Amino acid sequence: MSAWLLMLPAVLLMAAGFLYPVALLARISLNRTNDMGAMEPAHSLETLGRLVEDEFTWELAWNTATLAASSALMATALALPVALLIRGAAPRWRGLLSLMAVAPLLVSGTARIVGWMAILGDRGLINAVLAGLGLAEEPLRLINNWTGVRIGLVESLMPYACLVLIAGLGRLDARLEEAAATLGATRFRTFLRVTLPLAAPALLAAFLLTFVLGVSAFVTPRLMGGGRVFVVATEIFDLALETVDWPAAAAMAMLLLGALAAAMLLRGLLGRRAA
Amino acid sequence: MRRALIAAIASMALALPAAAQQVGGRMTLQAYAGIFRDNYTQVVVNPFTSARGTQVQYHDGGTSAQMLGTLRAQKADPQIDVTIMDVTTAAIACAEGLVERIDASVLPVIGELDQMARDSGGACGPAVTYDHLVMIYDTRSVTPAPTRWEAMWDPAQRGRVALSAPPNIQGLALTAILAHAASGNWRNVGAAMPRLRELAPNVQTFDPNPDGYTLILNDQVRFATGWNARAQLYRDQSQGRIGVVLPEEGTAFQVNTINLVAGSKNRQQALAFMAHALSAEAQKAFTERMYYGPTNPRAQVSAEAMGRTALAPEFRNRVIPLDWNEMVRLRDNWNQRWRREVIAASGR
Numbered sequence: 001m002s003a004w005l006l007m008l009p010a011v012l013l014m015a016a017g018f019l020y021p022v023a024l025l026a027r028i029s030l031n032r033t034n035d036m037g038a039m040e041p042a043h044s045l046e047t048l049g050r051l052v053e054d055e056f057t058w059e060l061a062w063n064t065a066t067l068a069a070s071s072a073l074m075a076t077a078l079a080l081p082v083a084l085l086i087r088g089a090a091p092r093w094r095g096l097l098s099l100m101a102v103a104p105l106l107v108s109g110t111a112r113i114v115g116w117m118a119i120l121g122d123r124g125l126i127n128a129v130l131a132g133l134g135l136a137e138e139p140l141r142l143i144n145n146w147t148g149v150r151i152g153l154v155e156s157l158m159p160y161a162c163l164v165l166i167a168g169l170g171r172l173d174a175r176l177e178e179a180a181a182t183l184g185a186t187r188f189r190t191f192l193r194v195t196l197p198l199a200a201p202a203l204l205a206a207f208l209l210t211f212v213l214g215v216s217a218f219v220t221p222r223l224m225g226g227g228r229v230f231v232v233a234t235e236i237f238d239l240a241l242e243t244v245d246w247p248a249a250a251a252m253a254m255l256l257l258g259a260l261a262a263a264m265l266l267r268g269l270l271g272r273r274a275a
Numbered sequence: 276m277r278r279a280l281i282a283a284i285a286s287m288a289l290a291l292p293a294a295a296q297q298v299g300g301r302m303t304l305q306a307y308a309g310i311f312r313d314n315y316t317q318v319v320v321n322p323f324t325s326a327r328g329t330q331v332q333y334h335d336g337g338t339s340a341q342m343l344g345t346l347r348a349q350k351a352d353p354q355i356d357v358t359i360m361d362v363t364t365a366a367i368a369c370a371e372g373l374v375e376r377i378d379a380s381v382l383p384v385i386g387e388l389d390q391m392a393r394d395s396g397g398a399c400g401p402a403v404t405y406d407h408l409v410m411i412y413d414t415r416s417v418t419p420a421p422t423r424w425e426a427m428w429d430p431a432q433r434g435r436v437a438l439s440a441p442p443n444i445q446g447l448a449l450t451a452i453l454a455h456a457a458s459g460n461w462r463n464v465g466a467a468m469p470r471l472r473e474l475a476p477n478v479q480t481f482d483p484n485p486d487g488y489t490l491i492l493n494d495q496v497r498f499a500t501g502w503n504a505r506a507q508l509y510r511d512q513s514q515g516r517i518g519v520v521l522p523e524e525g526t527a528f529q530v531n532t533i534n535l536v537a538g539s540k541n542r543q544q545a546l547a548f549m550a551h552a553l554s555a556e557a558q559k560a561f562t563e564r565m566y567y568g569p570t571n572p573r574a575q576v577s578a579e580a581m582g583r584t585a586l587a588p589e590f591r592n593r594v595i596p597l598d599w600n601e602m603v604r605l606r607d608n609w610n611q612r613w614r615r616e617v618i619a620a621s622g623r
Contacts, residue, residue, distance in 0.1 A: 037363065037603045038370035039347075056611065122434055122479060123494055139434070144480045145623045227440050227481025228618055241340045242442035243606065244367060246347075 022257065029250035039246055047247040051255065061259070064231040067221070068214030071150055075157035076165075076206045080199075082158075083165035087172075101162040109156060113223045116152050117143060120224075144226025152220040157210040164209055168202020208267060215260060232256050301330040302544035305342055306359040308335035310508055311565070318560040323551045329544045339364035346373040346536065353538045356545035357552075359403055361444070362395050362530040363599045369399035374534035377401075382546060384553045384571075391530075392570035397600075400534030403552055404561070405568030406502045407526040407585040407594065408448045411487060411509075413497045414518040424452070424522040427498045428470075432477050437490050437499040440481035440618060441610040445500045447602055448527040450609055455595040456524040462601070464609050468616050475621035491517055502529055507566040507583050519583075521590050527597040528585065531567075 032042045051057045079101075086097045104112060119125045120142035130136040142148055176198065180190040218233035225234070232252060239249035306315060312333055320331045336342035339360040346368055349355065358365075358374065368374045376398040379386040385393060385401050392402035410424055417426070427436050439445040450471065451461040458466035483490055487499025488509045501509075506519040533552055539545045551557055558574035561567055568584040569576055581587050585594050 034370075035604050036370050036600065037367045039367075056614075117484075121495055141434075141623050222482070223484050225482070226479065226623070228621065228623065230614065238442055240344075241338060243610075244340045244343055244364060 025250045025253055028246050029254050031247040031250075033245045033247050037244055048251045048254070051248065051251050057252070057255070060230055060232050060235055061255075063229070064215055064233070064256075067146075067149065067153065067229075067231060068211050068217070071153040071157055071214045072161075072207050072210035074150070074154045075161045075210045076203060078154065079158050079161035079165050079206060080203070082162050083169050084195075086166055087169045098162075098166055101166065102159040104155070105159045109219050110223070112156065113152055113220060116148070116155070116224060120148055120151065143224055145228050146225070148224040148226070149221050149229045152224045153214055153217055156217075156220060157213055160213060161206040161210050164206040165199070165202050168205060169199055172198050212260060212264075215256070298327040298329050298544050298547045300541060300544050301332065302356040302539075302541040302548060303332045303334055303354060304357045304359070304548065305334040305336040305345065305355045308337065310505065314508075314565045315561065318564045319552055319557045322557070322560070323548055326551070327544075327547055329547065331548065336360070343368055343373070347371070350538075353536050353540065355536045356539040356541045357548055358534050358536055359531050359552075360534070361599075362402070362532050363444075363603055365399060365532040365534055366397060366600055366603075368534065369397055373537055374399050375537050375539075377535055382549055382553075384550045387555070387573055388553060388570050389572050391528075395530045396532040396534070400532045400549070401553065402530045402570045403533035404504075404531045405570060405584070405586065406504050406529045406531070407521065407568075408445060408452065408529065409501055409503045409506050409526065410520045410522050411491065411499050411501045411506050412518045412520065413491045413494075414515055416497050417518070420518060421520055422523055424449075424456075424524045427477060428474055430477075432497060434477065434479045434623075435497040436474070436477045437480050437483040437487045437496040438474075438478050439483060439487075439500060441613050442606060443482075444529065444599075445502070446481075446613065447606055447609060448529070448597065449500055450613075451527055451597050451602070452522075452525045452595055455597075461527075461595050461597050462605065464605070464612060468612060471613070471617045472620045475617050478621050479623075481618055481621070488513075488517055503583070503585065504565050504567045521585060521593060523593070525593045525595045526585055526590075527595050528568075530599070 028039075029048060030043050030045070032040045032044060032046060034040055082101050086094055086101065089097055117124070121127070122139040122141070122143075124143070126142060127136065127139040130140065142151070172195070177190050177194050180194045181187075185193065216233055217231075218237060221229045221231050221234050222237065232255075236249050236252050236256075239245045239252060304320065306312065312335060316333055320333065323329065324331055334345075334355060336345060336358065342358055342360045343364050345355065346353070346358065350373060358368075360368070365374065369376070377385070377400055378398075388401050395402040410421065410427070412421060412426070414420070426432075438449065441447050441450065450464060450467045453467035453470050454463045454465075455461040457463070457470065460466075479496055480490075483496075483499060487496070487501055488506070490496045491499060492513060501519075503519065503521070506517065510517045510519050533549055535542070535545050535549060553571055555571050555573035555575070558569035558571040559576050562569045562574065562576045562584065563580040566580060566583045568586040585591070
């Protein structure tokens with residue numbers, strides 16, 4: 001009983017800060033938008049049905065899932081050597097190195113993207129260097145397209161992957177790797193056959209966290225996509241703040257929430273079965 | 276004694292209308308932020324406060340859609356008294372009962388406005404400013420000065436054009452202008468699509484961030500679309516680096532309306548402010564400051580300022596007869612066609 005009472009503040013906070021807004025969103029998704037763009041109160045699944053039947057919704061879902069998966073994979077892969085380096089460093093340096101790995105989180109996401117725009121732009125740093133060296137006549141198109149969004153998203157997701165991997169790898173028993181080395185395994189073989197399998201849960205956790213963050217990413221696709229990158233989050237923004245179709249924006253948000261909840265549930269079920 | 280009495284009576288007579296006009300109190304105005312706020316406050320809001328003693332709290336509303344969101348969220352307990360927003364969003368607010376229906380019997384100054392201003396707001400608030408779509412360009416690198424939209428199609432401008440694609444209203448307006456130029460009918464999106472597909476390879480971004488003016492000043496692009504009032508101001512601020520053209524193929528009005536929020540807690544002050552904002556004096560002051568077209572024809576605007584709006588006689592016939600309320604019904608289809616046929620063809 002006392003445990004439930006201790007949970008009460010957190011439950012109330014969740015109810016006020018998450019459940020109530022989501023319920024409100026679900027309610028708005030049942031409304032209708034008329035020909036003039038005005039929102040009409042209703043209790044109808046018409047808007048949701050219209051979105052499900054629209055091919056473009058599925059294209060958005062595919063775009064979102066593939067962008068998030070590829071970016072999460074890349075961020076996790078790039079974060080792994082960083083986490084291994086920190087794990088292998090002398091204890092007195094680990095704190096500082098860990099801080100450096102997650103330092104980008106201390107800077108506003110929008111400010112980081114503005115920096116990327118200056119570096120990747122058609123007249124940005126990279127193209128200026130290439131042109132200066134005579135390596136490119138035409139600027140490389142590194143921004144205002146999918147390439148730019150992937151670069152920006154991987155960079156913004158990497159610190160999160162680092163955090164998870166540093167924590168996960170820190171728990172590995174170093175004696176197992178020492179035992180492999182004693183038995184004659186090379187460092188690469190030890191990494192491949194001992195470290196990597198042991199790190200698999202941490203890698204999976206890092207991938208899942210960054211995937212979820214990637215699915216809901218808005219700022220990077222919006223600012224670095226140049227209007228060419230359509231994902232669910234940018235579409236929700238357009239529906240809510242350009243066409244002012246709140247029922248459609250809310251319905252789209254509910255679809256995204258449902259898909260993420262289903263993915264997390266599936267992951268839980270698979271994890272339980274594996275255990 | 277008699278002289279003193281006459282003087283006292285005369286001063287009372289002069290003071291009476293002023294006293295009758297005095298409103299006092301406070302009210303909240305919701306309108307655009309940034310340079311709109313700075314200039315509107317200086318030449319419209321502050322003179323109103325001086326004349327009427329009413330303190331006006333200026334609420335930065337963001338975009339019109341965000342302002343509509345604020346009105347929806349505050350429907351049960353409105354904190355805003357007057358709102359200035361674009362005509363399509365205002366029409367939604369009107370249909371949802373978020374702003375009051377109003378006419379000349381409530382606000383006599385409406386009778387002074389031109390026909391389009393009265394019609395724009397439908398049953399709700401009338402037009403308070405006219406703006407129009409312009410082409411902006413980098414005067415340092417684009418010579419001779421362009422006069423037509425066609426300049427953006429020049430193959431030499433590959434990757435140097437910034438457009439705001441639909442659902443942004445600049446993209447919708449450009450589409451309507453091109454359709455009108457090609458077929459005489461702004462609704463004929465099919466006539467605009469081939470031209471837009473040809474333009475697509477020149478486009479660096481379909482969503483300029485932070486905006487086209489900044490991209491030009493940073494040498495990222497040479498051409499962009501913009502709204503005239505801001506463009507004129509940025510032209511002055513950049514000492515002519517940004518050029519502004521009302522192209523020969525045509526332009527479209529963007530209309531802002533002023534509305535009384537339903538359930539306003541300061542209705543008297545709100546109506547007084549609306550009367551002031553629509554008056555010839557305020558309209559003249561704001562046009563001369565920021566080059567929005569006046570909706571009150573009695574405004575004696577200087578020829579120089581009027582020449583920088585689409586209401587100048589030489590430009591009036593370039594304004595296409597675009598109906599934004601009709602556009603609301605067309606825009607989903609146009610939006611999809613842009614995505615499938617224009618943006619997909621940009622090949623970046």
